[in-house]
Structure formats: structure tokens, C-alpha cells
Amino acid sequence: MSDINVTPLVDVLLILVVALVITAPFLTQSLPVKLPQGNLPYRLPEFEQAVLVIVDAQGSYRLPEAESREAIEASPLLGLNELVTTLERWTPEARQRPVHIQMDERLPHRTLVELMLALQKLGFPQVGLVFEDQGGAP
Numbered sequence: 001m002s003d004i005n006v007t008p009l010v011d012v013l014l015i016l017v018v019a020l021v022i023t024a025p026f027l028t029q030s031l032p033v034k035l036p037q038g039n040l041p042y043r044l045p046e047f048e049q050a051v052l053v054i055v056d057a058q059g060s061y062r063l064p065e066a067e068s069r070e071a072i073e074a075s076p077l078l079g080l081n082e083l084v085t086t087l088e089r090w091t092p093e094a095r096q097r098p099v100h101i102q103m104d105e106r107l108p109h110r111t112l113v114e115l116m117l118a119l120q121k122l123g124f125p126q127v128g129l130v131f132e133d134q135g136g137a138p
Contacts, residue, residue: 052130053083053119055103059111063087084118098126 054062060077063086078086087095099119103112119127 050098050100050128051124053099053101053115055101055107055111055115057104057106059107061115080114080118083115084122087119087122092123095123096125098128099124100128100130102130 052064054064054072054075056062056077061080061083062072062075062077063083064072064075101112101115103115116127
């Protein structure tokens with residue numbers, strides 16, 4: 001009785017598996033990502049209980065206390081260290097509020113990561129991003 005030699009079949013399958021393992025990471029790195037637009041002069045109603053942190057095109061931070069355009073423009077410009085110092089003085093109950101980041105799209109991704117890590121170290125449980133809707137209306 002003669003047996004079928006499966007060695008060539010196994011060799012071909014192993015080569016295909018190795019090729020798939022090598023090429024799979026390259027397939028996921030080509031996704032285009034565009035950061036949302038920033039400097040919106042308004043806040044949406046569902047954000048009223050949240051903390052708004054605005055990062056402008058120059059990388060300066062604002063922490064407005066009210067939702068009006070005048071209050072946002074009147075809020076002082078802060079560096080990251082000054083923002084962290086200001087938020088460190090908040091009570092633990094105030095730090096349980098969600099944080100919404102409104103960031104200019106021209107800034108490097110590093111700025112967003114540094115801000116999110118600082119907020120995490122301060123104990124803020126929820127951090128979200130504010131973006132402009134595709135239709136242009138909030």
C-alpha cells in the first residue's frame with residue numbers, strides 16, 4: 001500500500017503562514033487619521049457638568065469657568081505645568097467630573113498625549129475629545 005507524501009503540502013502551508021505573519025503589521029499602519037478642528041466659540045449643553053480644557057494652535061491651554069465666548073476668551077493662557085498646578089488644587093470631588101479637550105488640529109499628537117497623561121495622573125476618570133461635526137453644525 002502506498003502512502004501520500006504530505007511534506008510538500010506542509011512546507012507550502014508554513015511558508016504562507018510566515019508570509020501572513022510578516023505582512024499583517026504593515027496592513028494596519030496605513031490608516032489615515034486627521035485630528036478634529038479646535039477653537040470652537042461655544043459649548044454644547046451636555047458639557048455643562050464637564051471641565052473644558054482648550055488647547056489653541058500655539059499650544060497654550062485655557063481652562064474657562066463659563067461657557068460663553070467672552071469667558072473663554074477672557075480665561076488666562078496657561079502652560080501645561082500651570083494647568084496641572086491649577087487642577088491639583090481642586091478637591092477630589094471636583095476631579096470626578098468628566099474632562100473634554102478641545103484641541104487645534106495643527107498641534108502635534110504629542111501635545112494631546114501629554115495632556116491626557118497629566119489628567120490621568122491627577123485622577124480624572126473620564127477624558128473626551130470635542131470635535132466639529134461633519135455638517136459644520138454642533
